[in-house]
Amino acid sequence: MTSTPIVDVRDLRKVYDDGFEALKGVNLSIRSGEILALLGPNGAGKTTLISTLCGITSPTGGHALVGGHDIITGYRGARAMIGLVPQEVALEPFEKVINTVRFSRGLFGQSRNEALVEQVLRQLSLWDKRHNKLKELSGGMKRRVLIAKALVHEPKVLFLDEPTAGVDVELRRDMWQVVEGLRAQGVTIILTTHYIEEAEAIADRIAVINKGEILLVEDKAALMQRMAHKTLRIDLADPIHAVPDSLHDYGLELAPDGRSVTYHYDTQGGNGTGITRLIQSLAAEGLHLRDIHTQQSSLEEIFVGLVKEGAE
Numbered sequence: 001m002t003s004t005p006i007v008d009v010r011d012l013r014k015v016y017d018d019g020f021e022a023l024k025g026v027n028l029s030i031r032s033g034e035i036l037a038l039l040g041p042n043g044a045g046k047t048t049l050i051s052t053l054c055g056i057t058s059p060t061g062g063h064a065l066v067g068g069h070d071i072i073t074g075y076r077g078a079r080a081m082i083g084l085v086p087q088e089v090a091l092e093p094f095e096k097v098i099n100t101v102r103f104s105r106g107l108f109g110q111s112r113n114e115a116l117v118e119q120v121l122r123q124l125s126l127w128d129k130r131h132n133k134l135k136e137l138s139g140g141m142k143r144r145v146l147i148a149k150a151l152v153h154e155p156k157v158l159f160l161d162e163p164t165a166g167v168d169v170e171l172r173r174d175m176w177q178v179v180e181g182l183r184a185q186g187v188t189i190i191l192t193t194h195y196i197e198e199a200e201a202i203a204d205r206i207a208v209i210n211k212g213e214i215l216l217v218e219d220k221a222a223l224m225q226r227m228a229h230k231t232l233r234i235d236l237a238d239p240i241h242a243v244p245d246s247l248h249d250y251g252l253e254l255a256p257d258g259r260s261v262t263y264h265y266d267t268q269g270g271n272g273t274g275i276t277r278l279i280q281s282l283a284a285e286g287l288h289l290r291d292i293h294t295q296q297s298s299l300e301e302i303f304v305g306l307v308k309e310g311a312e
């Protein structure tokens with residue numbers, strides 16, 4: 001089933017004034033109601049992509065629609081649907097929490113809605129601090145204020161640029177809960193992160209970006225499935241020319257020098273890994289083992305591999 005994406009990015013390009021090509025034809029369809037994690041190393045283009053979709057930076061090529069509104073020709077319509085929590089904490093230090101959140105609604109031309117302001121502040125555990133000045137808040141609370149500002153105009157699509165950069169583990173988990181809660185309300189969430197753990201914890205899908213190009217967009221569950229895949233390399237005491245017929249069912253790969261065989265297995269398989277049986281079968285064939293090595297393809301490895309490939 002294909003439904004219309006809430007954010008549809010087609011061949012989006014950005015060349016900065018100094019000639020730097022930060023987005024090299026990005027294509028990305030974001031589904032309504034999903035949490036998409038945009039994962040990439042420093043300088044990959046994550047902020048540029050988000051800023052472009054939010055109308056802060058102008059693209060130099062391509063198109064993007066947010067809720068069916070073109071980000072350039074339908075700027076107002078697109079912007080009205082979007083909430084942005086920027087990476088940098090830029091708040092007026094002497095302003096009170098509740099006022100800064102109220103003003104945010106006004107900025108979008110929306111009428112006062114005290115009930116909503118209260119709801120958002122409570123949701124982010126800021127209600128007790130509502131009369132505090134921003135300079136009196138901790139770093140983590142300031143980040144929550146940024147989220148409150150983004151939420152108070154009831155966005156359908158929320159961009160979070162590195163929401164948990166530099167915050168402690170506990171607050172990171174709180175933030176994840178906030179994000180989950182928003183998703184439950186039907187908000188589509190796009191978050192950028194360096195933390196693979198964060199993408200693993202909350203994303204429905206993961207997009208990997210490097211050097212201005214999207215390298216992969218995949219359901220997290222499918223990526224995790226790949227993670228469950230492991231390989232076992234068995235070094236043999238004496239080289240062999242061919243895998244004995246009796247070992248055929250294990251699907252072993254023989255190294256070209258005949259000194260090792262590789263076995264693939266799944267840690268989530270229902271019938272165990274088969275390793276014990278394999279080792280017994282090797283012994284029954286009179287093959288002696290010199291060493292064994294296991295390897296797991298983690299999301300981290302997939303990510304590092306992709307980024308390295310892209311660099312070549």
Ligand SMILES: Nc1ncnc2c1ncn2[C@@H]1O[C@H](COP(=O)(O)OP(=O)(O)OP(=O)(O)O)[C@@H](O)[C@H]1O
Nearest residue numbers: 016018020022040041042043044045046047048049
């Ligand atoms: N105004 C600008 N002028 C020229 N180059 C820029 C400008 N803004 C960003 N860049 C470059 O574009 C590239 C992408 O930057 P961007 O901030 O989008 O990356 P990012 O993926 O968000 O990185 P990080 O994880 O470090 O925040 C970088 O090489 C950066 O130096």
